Amino acid sequence: MAASRLRRPAQAVSEFARYLRTETTGGIILLVATAIALLWANSPLKDSYHALRDFEIGPEFLHLSLSIGDWAKDGLLALFFFVAGLELKRELVIGELSRFKQAVLPVVAAIGGMVVPALIALGVGWGSPGMDKAWAIPVATDIAFALGVLALTASNLPSSARVFLLSLAVVDDLGAIIVIAVLFTTGFDLAAAGVAVAALALYAWLQHKRVRTAWLYVPLAVIVWVAVHTTGIHATIAGVALGLLTRVRPDEGEAEAPALRLEHRLQPWSAAVAVPVFALFAAGITVNADALSAVFTTALPLAVLAGLLVGKVVGILGASAIAVRTGLAEKPRGMGWRDLGALSLLGGVGFTVSLLIAELALPEETSELAKAAVLIASAIASLSAAALLLRRNRAHAGAESDDDTPAGPSRPA
Template identity: 60%
Template sequence: MISQVRSELTRYLRTETVGGAILLIAAAIALLWVNSPWGHSYTTIAETVLPIKALHLELTVADWTKDGLLAIFFFVAGLEVKRELVVGELADRRRAALPIIAAVGGVLTPALIALAVGFGAPGMDKGWAIPVATDIAFALAVLAMTGSRVPTSARVFLLSLAVVDDLLAILLIAVLFTTTISFLWLLGAAAAAAAWWLAQQRRIRTPLIYLPLALVCWYALHEAGIHPTLAGVALGLLTRVRPDPDEDEAPATRLEHLVQPISAGLCVPLFALFASGVPLNGAVLGQLFTDRLALAVILGLLVGKTLGIFGISWAAIRLGIAKRPADLEYRDMFALSVLGAIGFTVSLLVAELALEGSSVELAKAAVLITSMAASLAGSALLLRRGRVHQARRDARGRQPRLDRDMEEGSTK
C-alpha cells in the first residue's frame, strides 16, 4: 500500500502542471513572507550558512538552493534537450538552429535596450547584463499551467532556447564578475564529465559511478569560479538517449523518470522559495518607473526579450536559415517570446553581483514586477492560442464523423 501511494505521488509530481503549480505557490509564499511582519525570519533562514568544512564550502541556504538544488533541475533539462536533439523535434538541423538563434537574439537585444535606456546611470557599467537571462524554471512552469493545449513543440522550443540563453548568461557572469578562473579545477570538471561520457559508452549502469562523478563535476566547477549549475546541463547532454537492443529504455529516460519528481517536488520549489523573496516597500515601488536603472531593467526584459526572441526567430525562418517548429504558428512563437521576459534566477543573481546598496533591491524589484507582467501577458496569449488549437483539433475530429455519416447516407 505504501509503495503504491509513493508511486502515485511520483507520477503526480512528474506532471508539468502540478510541478508548475508547486513552483508558483512557493514563489508566492516567499513574496508574502518577506513583505510580512515576519520578514526578518525569512532573511535569517536564507542567510544561514550551511558549511561543509572538509571541502571548505560555506554556502548559505539560499546559495545551496541556487547553486546546488538548481543543478538537478538543469540536469533534467539537459536530458530533455539531448533527447530532442537526437530523436525528437530538434533532430532536424534547421529546427535545432532556431532556438539557438532565438537565444542569441534574446540576449543581445535586452542588453542593447538596457544600455540605451540606462546609459550613464550609476551601476549600468555592468547592470546592462541584468535583463539578458530567461528563467527556465518559471517560464516552463507558466507554460505548463496555461499552455497545455498548444502543440508540444512549444515546450521543446522554449526549453531549448532557455537552456542556451542561460548558458550564454552564465558565460557573461564568468566574463564580467569572475576575477580569476582556476583552470586546474576547470580541467578537473572536464575530466569528470569525460569519465561520465566514457561510462555511458561502456554501458556502466551502477549509480556508484555516476553520483560521485556528478558531485566531483559540480564541486570542480564551483571551485573553478564558474556557475556550478552548468554541471547539470553538461552531464545531461552527455547521457545516452538511444536504448540498446537489450534495454527497455535508454539511460536518459530512466534518469529522467527517477530525477524529475525530485526536481519538481523539492529542488525547484525550494529554489523559488529563496529566490523570490524580494522586499517591495513604498520607497522601492515609487522609483520603479522613474529611476533609469529600473527602467533599463524593465524595458530590457519586457521589450528586449520579446522583440529579440521573436524578431530574430521570424527573420531566421523567413531567410531559410532555420525552420519553424512543427505545428507552431508565429502567434504561438510570439506568446512564447513574451514568456522569455520572465527573468528571476540569473537576473537576480546578476543584480546582486553588479550593484551595491539600495540599487540592488531596486533592480530586484524591477525584475520581479516585469517577470510577473510577462507571466500574466504570456499566460493570456497562451490561453487564447490554446483555444484556437483546440478548436482546430475538434474540427478535425468532427470531419471524419461527417464523412462517415455522408457515406452511410449514400448507401441507404
C-alpha cells in the first residue's frame, strides 16, 4: 500500500500532463473552427453555410430526423460529455476531488463561479424575454480554451494552478450538466426513460463483471443515447451517465482501468473533432455593425457579458477568499491571490457549453445575440487572462531564478 501511495502522485501528474496537452491542441483546433464559422457565415457563401447546417438527415423513427447542426449539438457533444464524465468520475474517486482538503477550494470556487454569474445575469437582464432560461448561459467554463490559454502562457506557474483550474472546470461541467437536465427537458417519455435506465443498469453490470468487449458496449451506448434523446432530456446527458458508470480503479494485473483506457482513446476525438465541429455550426453568427451594436445595447446579451466577465471573477475569487479566510480550505501550494485572480478571469471563457445553452434556451434570432456575447466575452476573458498570466509567469520565473542563485558573501552589518 505504501508503494502505491508513492506511485500515485507521479501517475497523476503524467496523466494530467497528457490531458493538458490534448486539451491545448483541441483548444487551438476549436479556435480555428470558430474562425472558419465566422468567416463562412459572413461571406458571400453564407447561404451554403446555413443550408449545410440546416440540412436534415436521419430516420423519422424515434425523432431522429435532425439537422446536421442538431446532430453536432446532440450527438457529437455527447462524446464530449462522456469524456467529461470519465474525467469527473476519475477525479471524484482517485483524483484531486477524492481528498477533502484538496477538493474543497475548487469545488467552492466552482459553485461561486456558477451562482454569482447567474445572479448578475438575472440582475442585468431582468424582465427581458428569454431571461427565464438565459441566466444559465454564463454559468459554464470551457475546459479546452481555459486549459489551452493556461498551457500557452503560464509554464512557470506551479502545477497546483493547473490542477485547480481542471478541478474547477470539472465541477463546473457537472453544474452545467444539471442545469441542462433540469431546464431543457421537453416533455417526458416514460417508456423511453425505462429503456434508458435498463440499458444503463446493464452497462454498470457489465462493468462490474469486468466485461471488456466493445461489441457489447458500443451498441449499448447507442441505445442509451437514443433512449435519452427520445425521453425529451437533452441527449448529452447520456454521455455523462455512461462516463460516471465506468470503472476507474484498475484490477490487480490490469495495466489501466476502463475509464483511463477510454479517455486515452476518445479524448483526442472529443477535443479535435466533436467540439470543433459543434463550434463550426454553432459559432456561425452574423457579425456587422448592427449586430455588434445590438450586443452592447440589448439587455439579454449585456447580461451574458456581465455574467461571464464580472460574475465569474467575483464568484470564483470571492468564494475562494471566503473559503480560505474561514479556514474551510487552503490556497493551492505555491500560488498567491494574484495567481488565483488570473485563473478566475480565465473562468470567464464560457464558449462550448455556453453556446450550447444559448441554442437550447433561446429562439434563433435572440440566440444569435447571446452567442455573439459569449464569443466576445470569451475573447476578452482569454486575452485579459493571458496578459495577467504572462505577468505572473514572469514573476514565478524570477522567483525561481532568485532561489537558484547561490548566496554571496555576507556583508558586514
